[in-house]
Amino acid sequence: xxxxxxxxNRRSFLKxxxxxxxxxxxxxxxxxxxxxxxxNVVEVPKEWFNINAFVKIGDTGLVTIMSPNPEIGQNVKTxxxxxxxxxxxxDWQNVVVEQAPLDTDxxxxxxxxxxxxxxxxxxxxxMAGATGRRMLLEAAAKQWQVPIEELTTDKGVIYxxxxxxxxxxxxxxxxxxQIEVPxxxxxxDPKDFKIIGKPTKNVDGPKIIKGEPLFGLxxxxxxxxxxxxxxxxxxxxxxxxxxxxxxxxVNGVKDVFRVDTxxxxxxxxxINAFPELIAIVADNTWQAMKxxxxxxxxxxxxxxxxxxxxxxxxxxxxxxxxxxxxxxKDGDPExxxxxxxxxxxxxxxxxxxxxxxxxxxxxxAHVTADKAELVGPxxxxxxxxxxxxxxxxxPLDKITVDMTRMGGGFGRRLYGNFGLEAAAIxxxxxxxxxxxxxxxxxxxxxxxxxxYKITYRAALDENNNLTAFHVRGAGIHGGPVFANRFPAxxxxxxxxxxxxxxxxISTGAWRAPRSNFVAGxxxxxxxxxxxxxxxxPIEMRLALFERAIQNPIGDNNDYDPERYAGVLxxxxxxxxxxxxxxxxxxxxxxxxxxxxxxxxVIDVIEENGKPKIKKVWCAADCGIVINPEGAKNQIEGxxxxxxxxxxxxxxxxxxxxxxxxxxxRYRLIRLREAPMEIETFFVDNGIDPxxxxxxxxxxxxxxxxxxxxxxxxxxxxxxxxxxxxxxMG
Amino acid sequence: MASFTLKVNGKQHQxxxxxxxPILWVLRDNIGLVGTxxxxxxxxxxxCTVHLNGNAVRACVIPVSGVGDAEITTIEGLSxxxxxxxxxxxxxxxxxxxxxxxxxxxxxxxxxxxxxPNPTDKDIDNAMNGNIxxxxxxxxxxxAIKTAAKNLS
Numbered sequence: 001x002x003x004x005x006x007x008x009n010r011r012s013f014l015k016x017x018x019x020x021x022x023x024x025x026x027x028x029x030x031x032x033x034x035x036x037x038x039x040n041v042v043e044v045p046k047e048w049f050n051i052n053a054f055v056k057i058g059d060t061g062l063v064t065i066m067s068p069n070p071e072i073g074q075n076v077k078t079x080x081x082x083x084x085x086x087x088x089x090x091d092w093q094n095v096v097v098e099q100a101p102l103d104t105d106x107x108x109x110x111x112x113x114x115x116x117x118x119x120x121x122x123x124x125x126x127m128a129g130a131t132g133r134r135m136l137l138e139a140a141a142k143q144w145q146v147p148i149e150e151l152t153t154d155k156g157v158i159y160x161x162x163x164x165x166x167x168x169x170x171x172x173x174x175x176x177x178q179i180e181v182p183x184x185x186x187x188x189d190p191k192d193f194k195i196i197g198k199p200t201k202n203v204d205g206p207k208i209i210k211g212e213p214l215f216g217l218x219x220x221x222x223x224x225x226x227x228x229x230x231x232x233x234x235x236x237x238x239x240x241x242x243x244x245x246x247x248x249x250v251n252g253v254k255d256v257f258r259v260d261t262x263x264x265x266x267x268x269x270x271i272n273a274f275p276e277l278i279a280i281v282a283d284n285t286w287q288a289m290k291x292x293x294x295x296x297x298x299x300x301x302x303x304x305x306x307x308x309x310x311x312x313x314x315x316x317x318x319x320x321x322x323x324x325x326x327x328x329k330d331g332d333p334e335x336x337x338x339x340x341x342x343x344x345x346x347x348x349x350x351x352x353x354x355x356x357x358x359x360x361x362x363x364x365a366h367v368t369a370d371k372a373e374l375v376g377p378x379x380x381x382x383x384x385x386x387x388x389x390x391x392x393x394x395p396l397d398k399i400t401v402d403m404t405r406m407g408g409g410f411g412r413r414l415y416g417n418f419g420l421e422a423a424a425i426x427x428x429x430x431x432x433x434x435x436x437x438x439x440x441x442x443x444x445x446x447x448x449x450x451x452y453k454i455t456y457r458a459a460l461d462e463n464n465n466l467t468a469f470h471v472r473g474a475g476i477h478g479g480p481v482f483a484n485r486f487p488a489x490x491x492x493x494x495x496x497x498x499x500x501x502x503x504x505i506s507t508g509a510w511r512a513p514r515s516n517f518v519a520g521x522x523x524x525x526x527x528x529x530x531x532x533x534x535x536x537p538i539e540m541r542l543a544l545f546e547r548a549i550q551n552p553i554g555d556n557n558d559y560d561p562e563r564y565a566g567v568l569x570x571x572x573x574x575x576x577x578x579x580x581x582x583x584x585x586x587x588x589x590x591x592x593x594x595x596x597x598x599x600x601v602i603d604v605i606e607e608n609g610k611p612k613i614k615k616v617w618c619a620a621d622c623g624i625v626i627n628p629e630g631a632k633n634q635i636e637g638x639x640x641x642x643x644x645x646x647x648x649x650x651x652x653x654x655x656x657x658x659x660x661x662x663x664x665r666y667r668l669i670r671l672r673e674a675p676m677e678i679e680t681f682f683v684d685n686g687i688d689p690x691x692x693x694x695x696x697x698x699x700x701x702x703x704x705x706x707x708x709x710x711x712x713x714x715x716x717x718x719x720x721x722x723x724x725x726x727x728m729g
Numbered sequence: 730m731a732s733f734t735l736k737v738n739g740k741q742h743q744x745x746x747x748x749x750x751p752i753l754w755v756l757r758d759n760i761g762l763v764g765t766x767x768x769x770x771x772x773x774x775x776x777c778t779v780h781l782n783g784n785a786v787r788a789c790v791i792p793v794s795g796v797g798d799a800e801i802t803t804i805e806g807l808s809x810x811x812x813x814x815x816x817x818x819x820x821x822x823x824x825x826x827x828x829x830x831x832x833x834x835x836x837x838x839x840x841x842x843x844x845x846p847n848p849t850d851k852d853i854d855n856a857m858n859g860n861i862x863x864x865x866x867x868x869x870x871x872x873a874i875k876t877a878a879k880n881l882s
Binding site: 072073074075201202204205206208209210211212213214215217218220226251252284285286287289290356357358359360405406407408409410436438439629630633634636637638639640641644662663664668669670671672674675676677678 | 730746747749750751754757758759761762763764765766767768769770771773774776803804805811816819820823825826827828829830831832835853854855857858860861862863864865866867868869870871
């Protein structure tokens with residue numbers, strides 16, 4: 001048991017706030033109802049009692065737990081409430097989960113990004129549950145006039161063993177709500193966890209299979225109009241003039257106008273190449289889409305349109321130059337390379353990638369003279385609220401941003417330009433509107449994963465020991481290299497450089513930013529180094545980690561070499577690495593990002609003369625696994641997503657215009673191309689949990705390239721692999 | 730604008746819409762059945778998959794004027810209480826991540842099983858090739874289809 005002071009985040013645990021008033025239904029009522037689902041075992045309560053901002057208890061013992069963070073498919077809406085329920089000590093079957101409203105005083109970090117929800121939420125969520133349990137216990141102790149130490153709880157019931165008394169949380173919730181918030185609370189010993197660690201199904205699963213309205217695009221309101229937009233067809237362009245006369249003749253089209261959506265004060269999330277747009281507003285979606293087709297626009301070029309060849313040349317030039325300042329330098333790499341017995345040097349590259357969430361960008365806005373209501377899919381609701389305040393010149397407290405379930409995020413919905421657009425359009429129309437992007441709007445809007453090129457050099461001495469390592473990466477925008485990550489710390493002579501290449505294409509975070517490229521490149525390169533050194537690729541890595549454990553170079557290495565080696569050892573054991581398997585070609589990779597460690601082995605077989613991915617073995621160390629079911633699903637998803645993008649996906653440009661606008665020309669992985677099997681193993685170490693939304697994606701690109709090399713004898717340097725080098729079975 | 734009578738999930742609906750309106754938008758905007766999703770508008774992603782007389786079709790490219798008296802089934806009408814073997818298998822395998830594409834995936838899977846109760850891996854690959862999931866739930870989708878097939882037999 002851990003004793004902990006509640007001072008941290010204390011406001012979250014003070015009862016009754018504007019956001020969680022007595023008995024009221026929270027959030028937006030078209031989504032939320034406190035009805036228990038069929039699987040709940042107790043009756044619908046008549047009255048709800050607020051214990052704190054996270055917990056409401058009904059008089060029947062049904063418990064509502066607020067999920068604070070945006071849900072983009074990473075399943076925090078299940079995992080975060082599980083942590084609260086664990087410390088509260090209730091029966092998960094009697095828990096109803098609600099999406100919390102945006103209130104960063106109460107819920108602190110309401111962001112879906114960087115795989116941080118679980119890591120940064122862990123302590124606060126435990127405290128929310130434990131505080132509630134303590135208040136319930138104090139209420140019972142007071143009622144029964146017994147010392148609190150004599151009370152125990154199990155599944156939402158308080159017991160007093162010696163008197164044989166018991167009370168359901170629901171029966172005592174009213175009294176508990178009056179109890180002063182305790183100064184100190186006890187947290188459970190992880191060995192006593194009953195909910196954490198138990199495979200638990202997605203809380204929205206039953207609604208998803210019925211097609212219930214959960215997503216931003218599903219919003220329907222009385223009097224709501226639909227808006228589409230036209231953004232410039234190419235980066236570097238803006239609107240010169242437009243003619244809406246034909247569009248206005250389209251049945252249902254209400255208005256067509258130019259709208260500026262740039263806020264005066266920008267948040268970090270206000271990345272947008274096209275702040276000025278043409279909005280088409282109509283009665284329904286199809287009319288708005290038809291209206292859009294009928295608008296004639298004249299564009300003007302502000303900056304020259306770039307083509308993929310320009311990007312390739314600029315990146316090539318960058319990696320042939322050197323950074324003004326190294327990101328990190330240990331020892332004397334120059335001399336080490338000069339004295340090397342063998343030098344291996346390779347270049348890797350990857351294209352721009354749109355996010356392609358299956359739910360295109362959209363947002364609901366209703367802006368009136370004195371307030372603005374926004375509802376929709378957004379990973380950064382607080383940033384959006386601030387930007388909208390600046391755009392509308394309206395005080396923050398007049399603006400609400402409610403979060404819907406999101407049809408994918410992957411980083412795209414960190415950048416809330418669509419919310420600003422919806423607000424500006426609603427204001428102009430003086431009506432509630434839902435902004436809907438077409439797939440082409442979405443795919444050509446920008447905020448892409450940057451395009452990258454990276455060069456690696458390794459020096460080996462005559463005994464095939466790694467004596468120097470040099471990495472120089474360039475990206476549009478921003479170099480991809482993490483200077484203090486592995487292999488930094490394991491090599492005496494080390495040099496890391498990052499070079500930014502400018503462009504008018506807009507880029508942003510995309511699932512596992514930078515790692516989503518650099519891991520694949522680095523892990524492919526190490527495979528080549530191991531081959532050149534005549535070493536087993538796992539043994540070579542383990543020897544490097546051993547060096548970092550025993551005698552690390554430098555004191556700023558941002559990974560734990562024991563945990564890194566741990567996942568490699570686990571995957572080695574589980575996959576039976578090293579034993580000959582006829583017809584199977586194997587590749588391995590390991591990577592650390594977003595505070596979690598992942599290692600993978602991929603088995604490729606031949607089917608009809610073409611390589612096919614038979615199985616991916618995955619070992620992960622994310623500390624305590626809160627929900628093994630959801631955790632495995634995230635690992636599998638990251639693996640399939642990573643394989644898909646490494647194999648098939650790219651957006652290219654001609655004169656600033658994206659050559660791919662929809663899924664006819666842009667390829668995402670499909671079911672037949674997924675691995676036949678994925679098996680995941682978690683390291684059991686009791687360390688505080690970290691996230692899993694991203695960490696399984698980056699290394700799989702390297703494991704894949706290494707397995708395909710074994711299968712085809714071709715090294716893969718340029719993503720997407722399938723377009724140039726490999727045809728899959 | 731013209732008036733159409735559509736049979737959706739066993740009920741008649743009269744709608745006044747432009748004849749070229751894809752049934753996706755009639756379902757979503759006019760009838761209020763939003764379980765059928767918009768993903769691409771060109772029949773490439775499968776998010777809008779519904780059944781037309783029992784066959785899986787992409788609702789984003791079928792104009793309302795082309796439906797006639799054919800019966801449309803959406804995810805909301807796949808079974809009265811979400812008890813279709815496919816829906817149950819989707820829960821059992823905890824398939825969904827973001828969940829947005831899953832209605833389309835389930836409609837494709839249900840159409841496959843109604844026509845081919847014991848699909849091979851290849852049959853599943855072919856039937857599901859038109860449905861994209863960016864979250865990467867494909868292995869669970871495949872496993873769920875196999876479970877549903879078993880429970881239907």
